[in-house]
Amino acid sequence: SQQGEEDPQALSIQEGENATMNCSYKTSINNLQWYRQNSGRGLVHLILIRSNEREKHSGRLRVTLDTSKKSSSLLITASRAADTASYFCATDRGNAGKSTFGDGTTLTVKP
Amino acid sequence: NAGVTQTPKFQVLKTGQSMTLQCAQDMNHEYMSWYRQDPGMGLRLIHYSVGAGITDQGEVPNGYNVSRSTTEDFPLRLLSAAPSQTSVYFCAAQREGYNEQFFGPGTRLTVL
Numbered sequence: 138s139q140q141g142e143e144d145p146q147a148l149s150i151q152e153g154e155n156a157t158m159n160c161s162y163k164t165s166i167n168n169l170q171w172y173r174q175n176s177g178r179g180l181v182h183l184i185l186i187r188s189n190e191r192e193k194h195s196g197r198l199r200v201t202l203d204t205s206k207k208s209s210s211l212l213i214t215a216s217r218a219a220d221t222a223s224y225f226c227a228t229d230r231g232n233a234g235k236s237t238f239g240d241g242t243t244l245t246v247k248p
Numbered sequence: 249n250a251g252v253t254q255t256p257k258f259q260v261l262k263t264g265q266s267m268t269l270q271c272a273q274d275m276n277h278e279y280m281s282w283y284r285q286d287p288g289m290g291l292r293l294i295h296y297s298v299g300a301g302i303t304d305q306g307e308v309p310n311g312y313n314v315s316r317s318t319t320e321d322f323p324l325r326l327l328s329a330a331p332s333q334t335s336v337y338f339c340a341a342q343r344e345g346y347n348e349q350f351f352g353p354g355t356r357l358t359v360l
Contacts, residue, residue, distance in 0.1 A: 168347055179252075179338055179351035180291070225290050229347055235281070235306065236349060238290035 143226060143242040151247050156213040158242040160226030161206075167229050169202055170236065171211050174223045183211075183224075218248045250274050252341050252352035260358045261329040269324040269355050271339030279342040280322040281306070281349065282314065284335040291338060297322055298344075329359045 144159045160169070168187045172180040186193045186202045186209065193200045199212040213220055223243045227236040255270045273280065278299050283291035283306075293306030297316040311333060313325040326333060336356050340349040 170347060177354075179353050180340075180349075181351070182348040185347050227291075227349075235293060235296055236291075237293070237307075238283075240288070240290045 143224070143239045145242060146240070147243045147245070149245040149247065150216060152216060152218055154216055154246075156216050156220070156244055156246070158211050158224055158244070160209045160211070160239055162209075162226075162228050162237075162239075163207065164228075164230070166204075169200075169209050170227045170229070171198075171200060171209075172225045172227060172238075174225065174241070176222070180225065213244075216244075216246045218246050220244060221246045252339055252350050254337075254339050254352035254355050256355060257353070258356050260360065261326070262360050263329060263331060265329050267326055267329065269326070269337055269339075269357070271322045271324065271352060272320050273322075273339075273341040273350070274320065275341055275343070275350065276319060277341040277350070278319070278344040280316065281340045281342070282312070282322070282324045283338045283340065284308065284333075285338060285354075286335050294324065294337075326357075331359045333357065334359045 142161050170185045171183045174180045184195045184200050186200045197214045202209045223241040225238050225241045227238045252273045281296040282294040285291050292308050294312050295314040297303045300316050300319050303314050336354045338354050339352045342349045
């Protein structure tokens with residue numbers, strides 16, 4: 138079964154609003170990453186947070202990690218239509234190209 | 249720098265046929281992986297490699313073979329295609345000591 142599970146499965150918001158999506162996982166991890174996938178394309182890495190970090194920022198992205206609850210959240214502030222995509226969390230227990238991906242959250246940002 | 253390239257982009261096979269999905273990277277990254285993505289789902293790891301000559305199984309390896317004779321290339325072979333292998337296949341490369349994976353554009357495979 139998948140290590141990560143995203144919530145919600147789908148999210149629809151207006152441009153300018155904030156979007157929050159959550160990821161839960163089952164076993165201990167070294168790090169957690171978030172990826173974006175535009176329709177029909179490959180995944181693009183957004184941000185990584187290590188197991189000893191609690192919060193990380195990158196531009197309009199804010200990621201939190203709670204290892205006690207085995208959960209992470211991705212916040213996209215001031216969303217734009219171009220943010221429309223699927224977002225996946227991926228967990229790593231090592232660093233040998235063996236990430237475990239969740240099923241993703243599909244975000245639609247309406248102009 | 250092309251990054252990670254995959255060929256073909258689309259492929260239709262009949263049940264029982266075999267084929268090879270090609271993956272190449274020009275970043276000199278040590279690690280390479282193959283994933284499949286079924287509709288509405290995340291990626292599942294098929295096989296991975298930590299360097300030339302070294303491969304190992306992932307979560308869903310049955311029906312697939314891989315080899316890694318060079319750092320650049322990591323082909324995925326379907327031995328006898330089945331409808332359950334209809335999916336989008338992604339190849340990824342990762343630099344040793346770093347966690348970011350770089351993905352190719354994918355191959356959309358349909359098995360009739």
